[in-house]
Amino acid sequence: MTFTTALAAFFLIWWVSLFAVLPWGVRSQHEGGEIAPGTDPGAPASFRLGRKLLWTTALALVIYAGCYVVYAEHLVTLTGLMGRFDYAKY
Numbered sequence: 001m002t003f004t005t006a007l008a009a010f011f012l013i014w015w016v017s018l019f020a021v022l023p024w025g026v027r028s029q030h031e032g033g034e035i036a037p038g039t040d041p042g043a044p045a046s047f048r049l050g051r052k053l054l055w056t057t058a059l060a061l062v063i064y065a066g067c068y069v070v071y072a073e074h075l076v077t078l079t080g081l082m083g084r085f086d087y088a089k090y
Contacts, residue, residue: 014057017056018056021056031045
């Protein structure tokens with residue numbers, strides 16, 4: 001796997017992980033009891049983007065490491081998948 005391919009794969013995993021991490025620990029202004037004038041009560045009271053980016057990076061590294069091991073050790077192959085679903089009959 002080239003460096004560019006590895007970087008692209010990591011970025012895609014990171015981007016999907018970001019959307020999984022974004023809702024973690026979000027409390028709305030309504031839940032916090034303090035609503036800023038002119039804002040929606042459902043708006044986050046404290047977003048903490050930096051912490052979410054760190055969690056996203058950590059999660060993406062773990063997922064990428066698992067995917068890399070599967071790729072490097074050839075644990076999943078196309079022929080193995082075809083044999084698993086018994087495509088030889090067709």
